Amino acid sequence: MVSGSLHSQILSFAGFLPKKVVFTKDIAPLGSIPRKIDFERLTGIKSHREVGDGECAISLAYEASIKALKRGNIGVRDIDLIINCSVSKLDAECNQMLEPSFASFLAERLGAINADHFDVSNACSGMITALKVADMYIKTGMAKHVLVTSGEYTSPVIYEAQKVSFWLNPRAIPSLSVGDGGGAYLLGVSSNPKMLRFGEPQTLAQYDSYCIADAAIGATGPRMRTRGKALHKAAMKQLIPSFRRVLKTLELDWLEIDHIITHQTSVKVIERGNDVTVDAFGQCKCYHICVDETGNTASTTHAVALEKGLEDNHFNAGEDVLLHSYGSGLSIFIAHFIIPQGVNSWL
Amino acid sequence: MVIIAAWADGKITAKNNIADCAKLARKACKEANILLQEIDVVIYSGVYRPNFRSEPSCAAHIQSKLGIRCHDLELSSEHCFSFDIIDGSRGAHRSIQTVSHFIKNLEVKNALIVCADVKPSKHSKWPYQNHALAMVLSSNDTGLEFVSSEYNVEKLSAYTKSSFDSNKKATIINYFGDYTNQGEIKTETEFTSDSSSLGSVQMRDFLLWSQNKKGNLKHTIVDRAGSTSATNWSA
Numbered sequence: 025m026v027s028g029s030l031h032s033q034i035l036s037f038a039g040f041l042p043k044k045v046v047f048t049k050d051i052a053p054l055g056s057i058p059r060k061i062d063f064e065r066l067t068g069i070k071s072h073r074e075v076g077d078g079e080c081a082i083s084l085a086y087e088a089s090i091k092a093l094k095r096g097n098i099g100v101r102d103i104d105l106i107i108n109c110s111v112s113k114l115d116a117e118c119n120q121m122l123e124p125s126f127a128s129f130l131a132e133r134l135g136a137i138n139a140d141h142f143d144v145s146n147a148c149s150g151m152i153t154a155l156k157v158a159d160m161y162i163k164t165g166m167a168k169h170v171l172v173t174s175g176e177y178t179s180p181v182i183y184e185a186q187k188v189s190f191w192l193n194p195r196a197i198p199s200l201s202v203g204d205g206g207g208a209y210l211l212g213v214s215s216n217p218k219m220l221r222f223g224e225p226q227t228l229a230q231y232d233s234y235c236i237a238d239a240a241i242g243a244t245g246p247r248m249r250t251r252g253k254a255l256h257k258a259a260m261k262q263l264i265p266s267f268r269r270v271l272k273t274l275e276l277d278w279l280e281i282d283h284i285i286t287h288q289t290s291v292k293v294i295e296r297g298n299d300v301t302v303d304a305f306g307q308c309k310c311y312h313i314c315v316d317e318t319g320n321t322a323s324t325t326h327a328v329a330l331e332k333g334l335e336d337n338h339f340n341a342g343e344d345v346l347l348h349s350y351g352s353g354l355s356i357f358i359a360h361f362i363i364p365q366g367v368n369s370w371l
Numbered sequence: 372m373v374i375i376a377a378w379a380d381g382k383i384t385a386k387n388n389i390a391d392c393a394k395l396a397r398k399a400c401k402e403a404n405i406l407l408q409e410i411d412v413v414i415y416s417g418v419y420r421p422n423f424r425s426e427p428s429c430a431a432h433i434q435s436k437l438g439i440r441c442h443d444l445e446l447s448s449e450h451c452f453s454f455d456i457i458d459g460s461r462g463a464h465r466s467i468q469t470v471s472h473f474i475k476n477l478e479v480k481n482a483l484i485v486c487a488d489v490k491p492s493k494h495s496k497w498p499y500q501n502h503a504l505a506m507v508l509s510s511n512d513t514g515l516e517f518v519s520s521e522y523n524v525e526k527l528s529a530y531t532k533s534s535f536d537s538n539k540k541a542t543i544i545n546y547f548g549d550y551t552n553q554g555e556i557k558t559e560t561e562f563t564s565d566s567s568s569l570g571s572v573q574m575r576d577f578l579l580w581s582q583n584k585k586g587n588l589k590h591t592i593v594d595r596a597g598s599t600s601a602t603n604w605s606a
Contacts, residue, residue, distance in 0.1 A: 111426050120425070120533040122544065123418045123459040124596040128527060140522045142465050146454035147426040153454050160472035226450035227413075228443060229435035238424040239492070239542040244535035246425065265444035272446075353431035355452065356444070 032162040032211050033219030034155075034361045035169075036096035036370070039331025040088040040206035041073040041318060048072070051182055052200045058191050063200055068291025072203025072319025074179045080116040082126070084206030085175030086133050088327065092171065092208035095370045104167035106131050106141040107158055109150030109174040109323045111237065118180050118245035130173060139171070147235070148287055149351030150174060150323035151207060152359050156222050158211050173208040176322040180245035187243065198235075198250035201290060203319025207327025223270030223358035231258045235352035256293060259350050263297055264304045266348070270358045271305075278305035281360075282343035283333065287350045288315035288325035310338070323351075334371060341365045373471040376481075376512040377403035380504040380575045385421050385489040388501070389429070392485050393436040395505040400483070403507040410439050410507075411479040413453035414470060416462025416570065419488040419497070423533050423542060428455040433485055460570035461522070461592050462486055464600040467508065468520045474510045482508040486571035491533070494541040504571040504578075515581055515588075518603040528597040553593040560586065566593035581606060 048070055052063035064070060075084070085108060093100060108127035113120050121129060127141035146153040151174050158170040185199035211220070234255040240247040271278055278301075286294055294313050301308065314332040321328050326347045333339055340363065347359045379398040383391035392415075400407055415430035430453035435441060440451040458465045466484045473479035487503035508517075529548030536543045555576070556563040562580045564573030570592065577590040581604065588604040 113425070115532065117534070119535075119545075120423055122423075122531040122533060123457075124527060124530060124594060124598065125458045128596070128598070129530075131524075132527060137524075140524060142456060142458035142461070144454060145425070145457055146428050149454075157469055157472075160469070160476060163476065164472055224450070225452035226444060227431050227434055227453045228441065228450075229431050229439065229453065230441035232427055232431045232435040235426065236424065237426040238420075238422040239533065242540045244542075246423075248426075262444045265446060265448075268446055269444070351427070353427035353453070355428075355431065355454070357452075 029215065030163050030165060031214045031217045031219060032159045033214035033364065035098065035210045035212040035364055036092045037327055037330050038088045038091035038095060038208045039324065039328035040084055040091065041328065042075045042079055042084065042204055044074045044076050045071050046074050057197060066292065067201055068316050069201055069319055070316050073205065075177055075204050078116055081110050081112055081114050081175035081177040082129055082133060083175065084177065084204060085110065085130050085173045088206035088208035089130065089134060089171055089173045092210045096210040098169055098210060100134050100136050101138050103136045103139040103169050103171050105158065105161055105170045106136060106139045107154040107170065107172050108143045109145065109154045109172065110176060111147055111150060111322045112176050112178045112246060114177045114180065114245070146355055147351035147353055148322050148325065149349040149355040149357045151327065152347055152349040152357035155209060155359050156225065156357065159220060159222065162211060162213055168213050170211040171208060172211065174323045175206045176324050177204050178202040178322050179204050181248040184240045184243060184245060184247045195249040195251060198252045199248045201320045203321050205318060205321030205324045205328045207324035209327065218362065220359065220361045221274050223273055225357045227353050227355045228262065229353060231255065231354040234258065234354065258354055260300065262356060263300055266356050266358065267301060274360055276360065278308060281346050282309055283345040284308050284311045284348070285326050285329045285345060286311065286348045288318065288329055289320050291316050339363050339367050341367050372510055373474050373517040374509055374512045374514040376405065376507045376509040376514055378504060378506040378578055380502065380571065383487060383489060383501045383503045385501060388421055388487060388489045389432045389436050392433055392487050392503045392505065395503055396433065396437060396483055396485060399505045399507045403509065403512065405481050405507055405509065407437050407439050409481050410451055410483045411481055412451060412470065412473060413439065413483045414466045415455045415485045416457060416466045417487040418457060418459060419491050421489055421491060423491050428453060430455050459594040459596055460573055461594050461598065461600040462570045463574035464520055464592055464602050467517055467602065470508050471517055480510055484508060486574060488569045488571065492541055492543060494536065494539045495544040497544060499569050502569055502571050504575045516605040518605055520600060520602045523599045525597045525599070530596060550595045551593055551597045561589040563591040563593065566595055
């Protein structure tokens with residue numbers, strides 16, 4: 025059994041959004057989607073961010089990582105391990121980096137010469153999955169400082185979707201909801217077992233075919249096809265049981281949790297989720313929404329939401345955060361952490 | 372203790388790669404005398420996937436194909452979780468290391484690791500044969516025991532990425548840099564795999580070599596891009 029004396033904590037977190045703003049009314053104007061669906065009204069997503077010239081998945085991860093390292097006051101040469109969780113490992117020309125690991129490219133770019141590195145891939149649950157893997161490395165003494173990072177350059181799927189007929193390919197419509205972003209968490213050692221904990225992870229693999237991303241056919245870059253309604257139904261079905269289980273496992277009181285961040289898919293979905301949880305548990309103190317301005321940034325949604333919360337001065341050291349992630353598969357990974365000291369001086 | 376309870380390998384097809392991997396997994400579980408529903412985690416490590424698939428994890432597809440605890444959440448239902456670990460040829464070692472953490476932390480009793488690579492598209496030049504290796508790891512068995520691993524970080528010497536070929540109107544693989552060329556090396560207790568092989572083949576070759584051996588063994592994987600991983604075992 026691993027030593028009971030070693031635990032992990034989040035020393036810092038960071039999200040990064042590229043500067044370019046793209047409005048939903050420009051990529052999905054009324055009349056562009058069958059049955060006169062108003063995509064902005066349907067999702068509540070007003071805009072998202074897209075990479076600019078020369079930017080790509082690595083640069084998004086890099087920018088978030090630099091912020092996290094500065095906030096955590098850890099030098100790049102003190103990182104023992106980098107785990108990258110990008111779903112979209114695209115360079116600036118929309119080419120997918122295959123091998124070696126994406127984390128190795130980031131390590132080279134950061135100058136993290138002492139860091140081991142590998143990738144964890146678990147769709148939009150990737151970062152929370154990697155937090156759990158990182159937690160294990162720290163608990164076993166294999167690492168002291170772990171950087172969990174991701175850069176999501178997913179906006180190419182929007183333009184791929186626009187080229188196909190939505191009448192013939194309704195599963196391409198959800199592609200319009202994505203956005204680009206980067207995220208990073210810096211983990212360190214703690215003697216306190218409650219600084220970073222996890223609910224029991226689950227993959228409900230009977231839903232594995234509901235959202236698939238691979239290479240576009242006859243065109244550069246990726247495509248994504250999603251059974252939107254079916255996936256939403258499956259996710260909503262698990263919402264209350266997944267929260268009940270984690271509250272029980274971690275002995276949490278729903279009404280006492282300071283911040284709840286769920287996967288940022290659409291405003292309407294998050295608000296519907298809140299309505300459902302209010303019925304089950306009561307109104308939580310604070311649930312975060314940023315997807316109206318960012319789109320769904322895949323594995324980085326929680327980090328991006330945390331960054332937004334930081335900018336809006338929502339956080340204080342010692343408060344707790346529950347991160348609930350859904351990922352294609354259908355994977356459910358939940359993390360609970362205590363906001364580190366110094367958070368109010370990060371910006 | 373973290374043991375490789377059983378393993379199975381073989382050629383797979385790109386078209387039916389998940390089904391083919393699932394067959395090998397079933398074979399390994401049967402040999403390990405572990406029921407599929409007793410698998411707590413599925414990890415997939417492989418770089419090259421059909422049509423360069425990036426989500427969901429291939430592990431989720433395999434879990435689905437095997438029907439491992441594929442039911443909705445209830446308050447006390449039991450579940451399996453799955454995800455991919457990707458690290459070039461070193462994926463097998465990474466996956467084993469990660470599983471060992473879960474087992475040692477008492478979160479997992481039985482794990483399924485599938486290492487597999489297939490030609491991602493018919494237009495790609497790909498110098499390998501499609502191959503998969505399924506390993507069942509457990510804390511409750513006798514067999515080859517995983518002890519520890521080390522990873523050396525060398526400067527990257529080579530990499531691969533996809534690109535769109537407008538003539539072929541298809542996504543293909545491009546190779547850059549100087550690929551490491553380390554042939555197989557065997558001593559009585561140490562085995563270094565041939566770096567020109569896929570990760571699953573490198574791991575399989577070690578498992579074949581280790582059969583009927585006793586004592587402390589070491590397996591080194593040399594990744595095509597120049598980094599290495601070494602695992603220590605007790606047979």
